[in-house]
Amino acid sequence: MVTPQQTLSIRCDALTYHFGDPWPNHRKQFSMLYSYGQQPWQLVACVEGNDAIKLHPIHPVEKVRAEFVQQPGNKVVAVVWGTKNALVDSETSTGRSSGLKMMEIEREGRLEATNAWMGFEGHYGIPKIAVVYYRNADGSVDIAAAREGETLRLPWNAFAGAI
16 A cells, blocks of 8 residues: 555554554554565564654565565464564574474464563563464465463464353
């Protein structure tokens, strides 16, 4: 929806103004999966503060934004913990590598929204949200989210939607 002559700019200190306040009295987090034309998908993530996100269609792909996005064959497109990539290429304190975490999410359709499960602190000192971008059977992309301390269940999990 942004043409080559336009730039999309989002002020991170105005997230509540633009998107509402789904979690009062907590700092807001924002992430967006996007692509311009034939460029690969990218993901940008920020937390409420003085920064701004500026996206311009003709600028080259930023490597860090493209590293969030998984291969086209995976159900899971990206996993965000706070403002960081939850599928980083390092061993976690739980001993699960990024590949093992991805296999677990794809197979079980669930993850624990905790620093322990992720293996790192996604943004120090604030309660975080785990956000999973995933592919539906028709190829469209949807999201699921869970607040810190909750279990995030994806549609292919047997208990998804259960109370």
